[in-house]
Amino acid sequence: MAGARICLGQIGAAHGIRGEVRLRSFTAEPTAIAAYGPLEPEDGRIVTIETLRPAKDFFVAKLSGVADRHAAERLTNTKLYVPRERLPEPEAPDEYYHADLIGLRVVDRAGRQYGTVVAIHNFGAGDVIEVRVETSNKTEMLPFDAAIVPEVNLPAGTIVVNPSPLAGEISLLSLPPRSGGEGGPKQSGGQGGGLFCGNTPHPDARLRLASTLPTTHYVRGGRDGP
Numbered sequence: 001m002a003g004a005r006i007c008l009g010q011i012g013a014a015h016g017i018r019g020e021v022r023l024r025s026f027t028a029e030p031t032a033i034a035a036y037g038p039l040e041p042e043d044g045r046i047v048t049i050e051t052l053r054p055a056k057d058f059f060v061a062k063l064s065g066v067a068d069r070h071a072a073e074r075l076t077n078t079k080l081y082v083p084r085e086r087l088p089e090p091e092a093p094d095e096y097y098h099a100d101l102i103g104l105r106v107v108d109r110a111g112r113q114y115g116t117v118v119a120i121h122n123f124g125a126g127d128v129i130e131v132r133v134e135t136s137n138k139t140e141m142l143p144f145d146a147a148i149v150p151e152v153n154l155p156a157g158t159i160v161v162n163p164s165p166l167a168g169e170i171s172l173l174s175l176p177p178r179s180g181g182e183g184g185p186k187q188s189g190g191q192g193g194g195l196f197c198g199n200t201p202h203p204d205a206r207l208r209l210a211s212t213l214p215t216t217h218y219v220r221g222g223r224d225g226p
């Protein structure tokens with residue numbers, strides 16, 4: 001993901017008259033958004049969080065260069081990014097950031113493409129990847145364990161699945177099409193220097209490829225962020 005940017009938050013409405021804004025954090029530990037250093041809106045400017053305090057369902061933030069309500073209002077709905085390289089590398093070889101998996105091509109051992117990873121979920125029985133099927137408008141769930149996913153190749157941008165869903169060797173849990181258009185959720189990029197935002201609640205969260213199923217919890221808690 002060289003050159004990619006990860007969306008860590010989004011500015012909401014102006015708050016008060018002194019240039020503060022409402023801020024929604026997407027990081028696994030919400031306050032960690034202030035620890036990643038300067039943030040970049042879509043237009044390439046640099047924004048620094050000077051102060052951050054919790055409110056009911058959001059944070060109230062004071063941003064550098066935003067002196068009054070008028071300036072704060074101009075930032076409404078602005079998404080905030082950091083370069084992917086600013087996230088520390090996972091400690092284990094089978095540990096991945098959610099954001100690194102979004103956008104990977106799902107292929108079988110023969111190299112046939114099945115779909116694309118569009119989201120990561122955990123419903124209590126372990127992590128699953130949500131795959132947008134290449135030949136339909138549906139998305140399907142696939143357990144993220146070593147038996148089903150024997151290989152994750154980030155440089156190649158692929159996840160290898162086995163047995164092959166293309167050959168009908170495994171049955172996946174079908175989901176109805178997501179809201180937001182045909183073909184599942186909209187993406188703001190993924191691999192190859194694009195933008196990432198909104199396809200997983202916590203792009204800086206980490207998960208490990210499980211050795212077997214079932215298990216109770218794969219995501220490492222309390223270890224996210226810089």
